[in-house]
Ligand SMILES: Nc1ncnc2c1ncn2[C@@H]1O[C@H](COP(=O)(O)OP(=O)(O)O)[C@@H](O)[C@H]1O
């Protein structure tokens with residue numbers, strides 16, 4: 001297997017863009033992430049982890065971010081494949097990041113496990129948030 | 144377009160087998176439907192089969208915990224069966240412990256568990272059981 005780039009391989013199908021504006025969209029994003037996880041040949045446990053993380057983050061985009069979108073793609077680095085999922089909204093942003101990431105803190109009557117929990121479930125977790133919106137990118141690599 | 148998860152009554156038991164990819168709306172509806180059915184049927188045991196669920200996230204996990212404690216208040220015991228190993232591992236890492244939720248490997252084992260609990264009469268002979276739970280009608284039999 002040749003090529004070793006961090007970005008998605010041009011021979012792969014392009015990043016998939018999906019709206020998250022309803023409950024049903026969260027389910028659809030979950031299913032699309034699962035399909036990619038299968039393509040990346042992740043183990044059953046790793047598939048379950050990335051799909052669960054995606055479910056949490058997609059729900060946050062919908063509930064806290066007031067809706068937005070997901071960008072899903074297969075990525076390659078050296079010999080390994082992975083799934084990258086980015087969740088984007090133009091909502092109010094996260095006021096207190098430390099508090100939100102600590103776990104158990106919800107501003108909306110939730111369990112407050114979405115952010116802290118999904119971070120534990122993935123290999124890479126990148127959060128950017130400001131008053132104009134939030135962007136969370138996660139990656140799960142094949143082991 | 145919200146799916147509804149069917150609730151099947153078998154003797155004094157309610158059996159819920161979740162076969163759809165749960166949206167939050169469907170999850171909330173199941174919670175409500177189940178509490179209504181417990182009250183309407185006077186069931187003393189609930190078995191929730193989640194073997195078809197590929198993931199349980201914090202929303203569904205909370206629903207399971209809520210159903211377990213809600214059913215207890217309504218004098219019914221809930222047992223969750225068939226959780227996939229990968230789901231159990233993921234739930235733990237997510238940070239959800241589901242401490243108050245009884246679990247069993249499969250529906251048969253759950254049935255045995257419930258049969259052993261004092262209030263459950265497998266014969267489906269309601270009278271004795273209803274006597275034990277006297278006063279619980281006060282919870283109110285909501286119309287619908
Ligand atoms: N996309 C987002 N936009 C704005 N705020 C967010 C976003 N995601 C998370 N948050 C904030 O971070 C908190 C913690 O999120 P999370 O861990 O998923 O818990 P929960 O969703 O149960 O509240 C939320 O209650 C919310 O205040």
Ligand SMILES: [Mg+2]
Nearest residue numbers: 056060114115
């Ligand atoms: Mg959340």
